[in-house]
Amino acid sequence: MFGVFASIVDGILVGAVYGLAAMGITLIWGVMDVVNLTHGTLIVAGMFALYILTSALGVPIYLTLLPIFVGGFLLGLALYWIAVHRMVGRPPLMSLLSTFSVNLVLIGIGTAVWGTRLFNVAVTLPGVSVERYTFPGTHILAAVLTAAIAGALYLFLYSTRLGKAIRAVANNREAAELVGIPTTRVLSLAFGLGCALACVSGMLIGTMFPFTLLSGDTYQLKSFVVTALGGLGNPTGALLGGISLGLIEGLETPFMPVSWTLVIEFAIFVAVLIAFPSGIFRRRRS
Amino acid sequence: MTALLVVENLTKRFGGLLAVDKLSFDIETHEILGLIGPNGAGKSTVFNLVNGVFAADEGRVVFDGHDVTGMPPYRIAHLGLARTHQIVQPLTAMTVLENCTVGACFGRENLSISRAREAAREAAELVDLADRLSVTAAQLTIAGKKRLELARALSARPTLLLLDEVLAGLNPTEVEHMIGVMRRIRERGVTILIIEHLMQAIMSLSDRIVVLNSGRKLAEGKPAEVANNPAVVEAYLGDPALAAELHGH
């Protein structure tokens, strides 16, 4: 019985990181009504960067967080100017296709150069043992770091000028422009930030689980399920949604073969969206 | 005369905001009813409630004897209700004729494509767009797009037409022209519910006026009565220019 409980708690820890990933999606979507289909690949990029930095360059594992964040941000800026800038304001179909096509290119190049083998980053960290179950240290630290990053994001959005500019543009782009906010710059920064969050969440996931260059799809799906649960444009909702998903996964794993997990998550995704088009944790905007 | 549209105790909340508060009014067949009120009074919300875009929290909407509360917009359109939008919604890549054909095909009469094209041409002629039938909607000027919005709604041969600020953004000549069009529409037997900020226009066009303020009905009656109603003047006092317009200065 304790096994199930432990599984749930562990699920919550991991789920928090999924929430962090989802914040990347929801931020971009909330600000510019664009769904970033390179999201999964950015998560994998974070994982892969972790691997390269630690194995080839010997950087201490958790010190890679900052460079990966910055790298992800810069990559996001580039992606914005290549694929997104001209799509803002156009029918959503167009931005879906543009980010989708960039994703194809990135995955194609990545797999051509580095293949589809399994990568694993070995992290030795003492865990917390309760009864017969050990909560992995990596999971705990990842959840803690997630909380820290989420907190920093919240501070940024609500207490800094740039953060407020982002929220203004998200709320009403034309009005923001009239007030003198350089919307294009803000949009690109928001997109970069969303990508940085995706990469960092990938790095944290990489400390916990092995991955291949094709793992992006799975984590992208999880991010979308979290967004469905937590509602759009809502960082708190994303975190809560992530924890919920983690909880659900924790409940599943003792009882179900792994191959059905994805199918169940998709079923949840569709069911939740049909029942709650704005997400379960959506904060009501008046 | 039986009322074509009956709105009873209509209420709509958005989160903490009460946008429409127990609103009731009737529209008689063949009349032009004007809906006025300061900005944010809830006028467009009323339109969205009547044609099914928003679901009412309380109250009923009865159109042509049918209770349409909670029906999706397309079913209400089939019953003979058409509307224009404050921010025009053209089908951008389609031509004027095609836009109107869509309206005619899926409106009250459920016409075939060829019949619908004829109805579309008639509607386009009524608003003087007949010379631009093969122009893509995207290429029209704002005035043209407004005419298209109107023509498309007319193509459905509705019994009730909801007009949401058709005159906004037009220059005086265009306004004159549109007012003429609206009179012609009424002559054809269409009942009209109109939202407008151009006071002179709406006062001269409407048979009766309903004044909305903060979601509630403030006054109702003939244009002259309403213009002299102290409560109405006070509601507009926030905008003295508008209050002056009310009195025809």
Place this chain on the structure above:
Amino acid sequence: MTVLQVPATAQRATLIGRPFFWIIALVIAVFAAAPTIGNDVELRESLLLAAVYITLASNLNIMLGYCGYINFGSIVFFGLGGYITVYLLNTRGWPLGGALLAAGFAVSALALLFGLGILRLRGAFFALSTIGINEAVQAFAENFEPWGGSAGIYLSTELFQPLGGPARALWIIYYLLVGVMGLSLYLSYAIKNSKFGLGLLAIGQNEDAAGVLGVPTPFYKAIAYSISAFLPAIAGGLYFFKSAFIQPSDAFDLTLSTEAIVIVMLGGQGSIAGPALGAYLYEELRGWLLTSETFANFQLVVAGTLLLAIVLFTPGGLMGWLYGRWPRLRKVLE
């Protein structure tokens, strides 16, 4: 802005009277005749692949080009149609015609069912749900014993006997596929010129406005989704029957539906000639790439770059560009 090819306005001629009807007939005739004359098996195989692409792209166009909904997982119709056909042929002993029709109707019915659910979702959520459906069906196929699980089903060559032996069967399958391709083109043509099609196009332009105008959007979308499943399912049945082997990883491989999307955008979404032209171009490009050493692994990279370029610079695709350059073409092509 996308260039949408909508029905030409002053049409007095019926569907059969218009030039494009006969252009489609010509294409079908060429496909049927070209490899037959001279018994050219290599040409037949390459045209067969083209016919599959054209079928998938034309039917995808109904959702993507007309309604503006991206179906990332459209391969599920093809794969599921393949599985049902192969299963009925191999395990149940059904005749080919019956198996194909059963597959077509079964997949359409399922599409209608699922469509009514997921078509309530807008944009990206719908697109992602289509992937989910594909994954779910693949997971099902991998775990369903009567379908061979992840090992799949091998067809015995005896099944080719009723058709006159393997060699002759391959020709018959080819002609049937050309027929399916032709039907797909005619279906796009008929829909686009119908009231139903006009409604779909309106949905694609502005779904909310279309609803206000009276277009019964939830039903039209679901019907379009269901119709777009029928012919790809039959094509799948024919394709996997010909291969005499089907397994989940092939049948539900998202690469093919991704390529179909690129083809539709390349040719010109919303047009009828577009998917066909796009399929032809893409197949040529792909064939060339596969023979070149350096590019063999870069298939998806090329597809992605191509799609990005189209979306950024010529959203109307090839047909959009042609119509821009030679407006008179609109009278002949659609």
